[in-house]
Amino acid sequence: MKYLVVLTTFLLGATATPVRQRQTTQAKVSGFSASTNTYGNGATIDYDVEIAGLVNTHCSYSDETSGPKLPDVQQRPCDDPAVRWQFRQDPSQPGAEGRYRIVVIYTSASGVGAAGFHEWAASDFLEDADETIYEGASEFIVDIS
Template identity: 80%
Template sequence: MKYFAVLTTLLLGATATPVRQRQTTQAKISGFSASTNTNGDGATIGYNFEIAGLVSTHCGYSDEISESKLPNVQQTLCDDPAVRWQFRQDPSLPGTQGRYRIVVIYTPTSGAGAAGFHEWAASDFPLDTDETVYQGASDFIVDMA
């Protein structure tokens, strides 16, 4: 009977404890730009990434082989290697163009990192004759969890 009372107390105590949600941190992306070069001879994507009090770095990608469409960028390190990112256009659904997405991952040496993403409509990346130029806001917030 003693064991039952102790077990009941432990179980009730465990169910009364609120479940903590993982805290989110806001990261600021500023100066975001993305474009292909005229004549289809390369692409450039760049921005500054900051989590106040933790990290501030520049992230960028460029190539000389992309044509008029922005490339998918696999995980790439920023100037501060604690931050890595990737960029891609999601697959299209019938009758639509896929959304663009950037994913940013912050992994400090302490190991307790965070990740977040930002999405854009394809209309923010219009293809004009032979180049794509991002035309949305250059500064935005990414919720990192």
Template identity: 50%
Template structure:
């Protein structure tokens, strides 16, 4: 019985000293999804510009940011947007329409890149059929307006 009591005391003492040790390095886990909300994209009547915006949240972190683009030169087609930072520079994004195949319009795609734990990066994308971006008539002009779901989750991160 004395042996069991002595071992229990040593284990308890060892556990106390281990738990009191400071944490010096903690590796952040790669996220498994990016939550996208309030996605919108449209051109303005009479070729006066384009607007794209959405919010990105990274579950399990405090990262929640807005990504946006606007110009005052686009015509009735949404422009390709090269890689650019969101309001939180740890999140970057780009947008484009894939090239058309004979008899079809190309899909639209948004790519989101998240930098975490220093220099580690993870990216995902979401695709839509061109039918989610119809060309709508406004009298003498036509404009592209996104008509799909405004909220979605990217789980294809790599």
């Protein structure tokens, strides 16, 4: 019986403790562009990220080896290493082409990290046999928490 009272008190105390929600920060992405070079001899992804009062940096990727399809870009730093990012196209599902996704990761000076993503329909990326070109909005917000 003693154990039941202690366990009940412990569980009630745990449920009475408020759950803290993570703070969400907005990262403004501007000037976003992504494309492969005509005839599939390389790719570029380029944009700026601003988190008001914290960081304003440029992020980019380029290669000379990608074919006509945009490559998956593994996590890499922006000019300010407090911001890292990655880019990929999700796997296709039956009847639908996979969505494109960019992940933005911010690590504060205290070492606390937060991340968020933005995704697009595949139709925002014009693809033909020779190249892929992003045709969507060049500015968008990424909620980072």
